[in-house]
Amino acid sequence: xxxxxxxxxxxxxxxxxxxxxxxxxxxxxxxxxxxxxxxxxxxxxxxxxxxxxxxxxxxxxxxxxxxxxxxxxxxxxxxxxxxxxxxxxxxxxxxxxxxxxxxxxxxxxxxxxxx
Amino acid sequence: xxxxxxxxxxxxxxxxxxxxxxxxxxxxxxxxxxxxxxxxxxxxxxxxxxxxxxxxxxxxxxxxxxxxxxxxxxxxxxxxxxxxxxxxxxxxxxxxxxxxxxxxxxxxxxxxxxxxxxxxxxxxxxxxxxxxxxxxxxxxxxxxxxxxxxxxxxxxxxxxxxxxxxxxxxxxxxxxxxxxxxxxxxxxxxxxxxxxxxxxxxxxxxxxxxxxxxxxxxxxxxxxxxxxxxxxxxxxxxxxxxxxxxxxxxxxxxxxxxxxxxxxxxxxxxxxxxxxxxxxxxxxxxxxxxxxxxxxxxxxxxxxxxxxxxxxxxxxxxxxxxxxxxxxxxxxxxxxxxxxxxxxxxxxxxxxxxxxxxxxxxxxxxxxxxxxxxxxxxxxxxxxxxxxxxxxxxxxxxxxxxxxxxxxxxxxxxxxxxxxxxxxxxxxxxxxxxxxxxxxxxxxxxxxxxxxxxxxxxxxxxxxxxxxxxxxxxxxxxxxxxx
Numbered sequence: 001x002x003x004x005x006x007x008x009x010x011x012x013x014x015x016x017x018x019x020x021x022x023x024x025x026x027x028x029x030x031x032x033x034x035x036x037x038x039x040x041x042x043x044x045x046x047x048x049x050x051x052x053x054x055x056x057x058x059x060x061x062x063x064x065x066x067x068x069x070x071x072x073x074x075x076x077x078x079x080x081x082x083x084x085x086x087x088x089x090x091x092x093x094x095x096x097x098x099x100x101x102x103x104x105x106x107x108x109x110x111x112x113x114x115x
Numbered sequence: 116x117x118x119x120x121x122x123x124x125x126x127x128x129x130x131x132x133x134x135x136x137x138x139x140x141x142x143x144x145x146x147x148x149x150x151x152x153x154x155x156x157x158x159x160x161x162x163x164x165x166x167x168x169x170x171x172x173x174x175x176x177x178x179x180x181x182x183x184x185x186x187x188x189x190x191x192x193x194x195x196x197x198x199x200x201x202x203x204x205x206x207x208x209x210x211x212x213x214x215x216x217x218x219x220x221x222x223x224x225x226x227x228x229x230x231x232x233x234x235x236x237x238x239x240x241x242x243x244x245x246x247x248x249x250x251x252x253x254x255x256x257x258x259x260x261x262x263x264x265x266x267x268x269x270x271x272x273x274x275x276x277x278x279x280x281x282x283x284x285x286x287x288x289x290x291x292x293x294x295x296x297x298x299x300x301x302x303x304x305x306x307x308x309x310x311x312x313x314x315x316x317x318x319x320x321x322x323x324x325x326x327x328x329x330x331x332x333x334x335x336x337x338x339x340x341x342x343x344x345x346x347x348x349x350x351x352x353x354x355x356x357x358x359x360x361x362x363x364x365x366x367x368x369x370x371x372x373x374x375x376x377x378x379x380x381x382x383x384x385x386x387x388x389x390x391x392x393x394x395x396x397x398x399x400x401x402x403x404x405x406x407x408x409x410x411x412x413x414x415x416x417x418x419x420x421x422x423x424x425x426x427x428x429x430x431x432x433x434x435x436x437x438x439x440x441x442x443x444x445x446x447x448x449x450x451x452x453x454x455x456x457x458x459x460x461x462x463x464x465x466x467x468x469x470x471x472x473x474x475x476x477x478x479x480x481x482x483x484x485x486x487x488x489x490x491x492x493x494x495x496x497x498x499x500x501x502x503x504x505x506x507x508x509x510x511x512x513x514x515x516x517x518x519x520x521x522x523x524x525x526x527x528x529x530x531x532x533x534x535x536x537x538x539x540x541x542x543x544x545x546x547x548x549x550x551x552x553x554x555x556x557x558x559x560x561x562x563x564x565x566x567x568x569x570x571x572x573x574x575x576x577x578x579x580x581x582x583x584x585x586x587x588x589x590x591x592x593x594x595x596x597x598x
Contacts, residue, residue: 016249037385040294044383049340054132094338
């Protein structure tokens with residue numbers, strides 16, 4: 001078990017914190033900071049539970065595809081960039097990640113709307 | 116930014132979307148439902164107290180990890196003064212909101228974790244304490260509201276966790292993965308997780324070899340998929356939902372004490388949030404250390420704050436009917452003070468006799484015997500206190516009409532005649548409703564069971580008391596010789 005724990009802690013660095021970049025459309029990415037394992041929580045929610053943290057209705061995630069150190073999310077329905085930003089802001093806060101100014105992101109979330 | 120204001124806390128809570136069910140309905144917004152709102156407002160009041168410079172000594176501590184000012188609810192006690200201020204915080208918060216400080220269990224849980232993870236790392240070579248400190252620094256930096264969940268549903272008490280027909284009556288490990296663990300199971304009687312950011316989950320009791328899957332301590336974000344809260348629902352919940360004007364209620368803003376049943380359905384917890392996984396030997400210590408802290412705070416200080424409010428309300432009730440100088444009334448009020456202050460004295464003694472545990476950890480925990488004495492005393496004393504409140508408050512405490520009925524054009528004038536005494540009817544009914552909240556509400560059984568039912572304190576007395584030493588003393592004084 002110790003070995004497995006070390007693997008994840010290494011990704012969070014010495015401070016134990018993770019920087020996550022959220023890209024929506026053409027705008028500059030929004031940056032969030034959370035405890036190590038925050039991105040793993042987010043990934044687990046999207047891929048295994050097929051739900052965004054804080055959103056309990058089924059079918060919000062149309063597609064979720066893991067990429068290297070990241071995930072590409074497609075949310076169902078037609079949603080503006082502002083709405084997508086609002087949804088992701090709530091989802092990340094509910095995962096324990098808070099808005100941060102700057103920092104080198106180790107994890108990436110790319111979000112688009114279905115239509 | 117280590118200290119949030121009450122408004123900043125409310126801003127974050129508006130975006131928190133836990134899956135909450137209450138009285139047959141799903142709650143979409145915690146601030147829209149009158150019952151869940153009362154819980155959130157009590158949590159906000161804790162932030163408000165820390166903002167007030169007058170409360171700084173009690174509500175604000177210095178982080179031993181960063182040196183920054185932090186809310187005392189996130190502090191690890193490092194000396195006797197910390198323990199003393201911790202119990203004073205429990206007193207102040209209860210006096211202020213008349214309900215739970217919903218960060219209280221989390222505070223005592225994190226103190227137990229600080230001590231026990233340090234000991235595990237020392238004895239087992241694990242990295243739990245390092246991991247715990249990283250989480251704590253993050254919680255302090257964001258001034259998170261952290262609640263605590265301890266009590267498992269437990270099922271058939273004759274059976275061990277592995278023998279239960281339904282494994283979910285204990286929170287347990289479902290899967291161990293590279294990136295974390297997956298857990299299922301049910302915790303009950305949990306105070307305030309719905310309106311907090313995160314919840315510390317500890318084992319519900321001591322565990323034996325072979326019960327490793329139940330040996331878990333972790334912290335969970337409160338809105339992760341798979342986690343559902345079913346809130347308590349009772350006459351007070353219904354009254355708050357239906358009354359239309361909360362100012363009429365016994366505790367208008369903060370309500371009764373709100374708890375929920377927490378259902379974990381294959382919830383993922385990343386390793387960085389896991390503080391014990393399989394080490395059964397340390398579960399008993401973790402729970403005992405939590406109880407040690409919680410009995411001082413919940414028993415010896417929190418309920419004393421409630422008692423202060425009840426005594427105040429009872430004195431007003433006596434004054435409003437002109438009996439405040441009657442000797443037997445005064446005697447009963449003095450008895451209420453005696454019962455309550457005795458518990459507070461035990462809490463102060465528990466803090467003053469606190470010590471570093473384990474040696475070398477830097478973590479201070481209260482004295483076990485005095486903490487248990489504080490809790491056991493108030494468990495019994497609280498019933499006496501509310502009995503006297505009901506006695507002096509009179510039958511009106513449970514027979515009163517609605518306060519709003521005084522304004523009804525048809526029945527109002529008669530009611531005003533009926534209930535005016537040494538004070539106007541409105542004042543009398545307001546105080547009667549306040550005493551109803553305490554004496555006919557949920558706080559009696561809540562005080563009895565909170566921080567462990569009295570039988571657990573009685574058991575601790577048998578463990579912590581050196582009866583042989585006492586017999587020896589008596590024999591020596593009597594001049595009895597050893598055979």
